[in-house]
Amino acid sequence: MGYPEEALAPEEQLVLHRHPHWKMLFWPAVTFILITALAGFVAGVVSRRTEDPPRSWLLLAILLIWLAIVLWRSVSALIRWKSTHFIVTDRRVLIRQGVLTHTGIDIPMNRISNVQFRHGLFDRMLGTGTLIIGSASDEPLEYDDIPQVQKVHALLYHQVFDVVQNNGNGGGYYGSEAGYP
Incomplete structure (x- = not known):
């Protein structure tokens, strides 16, 4: 049983599980490449220009830095990305994040009043955006870097509509028969 499944209630169905978009890993990857190149260059210079006893200590210092x-x-950015989960079930929306300090928000489908998304030109090119969920709370909740935000928006809208319609008919069913991924 994987992470999202262990957070679900009995008979609750997982509809969607996403991590943030990979764009949040772009600058950490660039940092890794640049710092590795710089460390390699400095290690090469140190190896050629210094004598053996201080050379070992300098190379060790470069490695530690x-x-x-x-x-x-x-x-740390990769761990943050991997430990952030955006989950939609047939009953609620769950957001979980953190490793040492684990935080989470659960929004029942029947408490969601509206669902919006926002993405600029760059976000559209990457297929990501911000999902805005209006609920019974004072302020709408915004979640950045949601992959395929338009599809998630449509799926969430249909899930909310199904809950309202099925609860209005007196049924306790929270699911969707539309078969969304």
């Missing part, structure tokens, strides 16, 4: 920057800027 490289490792610290890679962990701080690249690996």
